Amino acid sequence: MSAQQASLILGLPDAAATEALGRRIADRLRPGDAVLLEGPLGAGKSALARALLRHLANDPALDVPSPSYTLVQGYATKLGLVSHFDLWRLDGPAALDELGWEDARAGVVLVEWPGRLGFLRPAGALHVALHIEGDARRAVLSGWPDRIEGLA
Numbered sequence: 001m002s003a004q005q006a007s008l009i010l011g012l013p014d015a016a017a018t019e020a021l022g023r024r025i026a027d028r029l030r031p032g033d034a035v036l037l038e039g040p041l042g043a044g045k046s047a048l049a050r051a052l053l054r055h056l057a058n059d060p061a062l063d064v065p066s067p068s069y070t071l072v073q074g075y076a077t078k079l080g081l082v083s084h085f086d087l088w089r090l091d092g093p094a095a096l097d098e099l100g101w102e103d104a105r106a107g108v109v110l111v112e113w114p115g116r117l118g119f120l121r122p123a124g125a126l127h128v129a130l131h132i133e134g135d136a137r138r139a140v141l142s143g144w145p146d147r148i149e150g151l152a
């Protein structure tokens with residue numbers, strides 16, 4: 001990654017703003033994409049993924065549980081399989097095999113706690129770092145040089 005890679009900083013004053021960002025990302029996804037969701041506990045990683053998946057499914061009531069215990073939840077969508085990972089409890093990159101990482105990469109992967117990916121961290125991913133600022137959030141986006149401008 002180039003140190004000069006463009007990044008986009010967005011204020012997210014409330015949960016609705018996080019959800020709207022999730023929908024803008026959904027509209028630009030392609031099979032093979034990876035969206036890496038960084039940020040501390042409660043930053044809104046699952047909230048963003050939930051809004052993204054509901055928008056893709058065109059179903060505002062779609063059940064999107066946090067995968068903190070199952071580590072991965074799969075969704076059949078118009079883009080093919082979209083896999084939502086939460087790797088907080090992952091033992092190491094080798095354990096990703098058992099979760100079906102290779103097959104998941106053919107579709108779209110949304111990954112909470114992507115630091116656990118180690119050497120399997122995908123090149124060309126969209127990185128979304130969520131920062132907690134009081135009651136609000138700030139998102140720092142990088143990657144997707146051909147698409148990042150549309151996320152503002």
Ligand SMILES: Nc1ncnc2c1ncn2[C@@H]1O[C@H](COP(=O)(O)OP(=O)(O)OP(=O)(O)O)[C@@H](O)[C@H]1O
Nearest residue numbers: 012013014015018041042043044045046047136137
């Ligand atoms: N921009 C925002 N401003 C204020 N609150 C927000 C914002 N975005 C999301 N939230 C709220 O913050 C909480 C985030 O919870 P969420 O489970 O999505 O966090 P998470 O990053 O996935 O945490 P974990 O690491 O535990 O999985 C939710 O209650 C959500 O409504």
Ligand SMILES: [Mg+2]
Nearest residue numbers: 045046066112
């Ligand atoms: Mg979460």
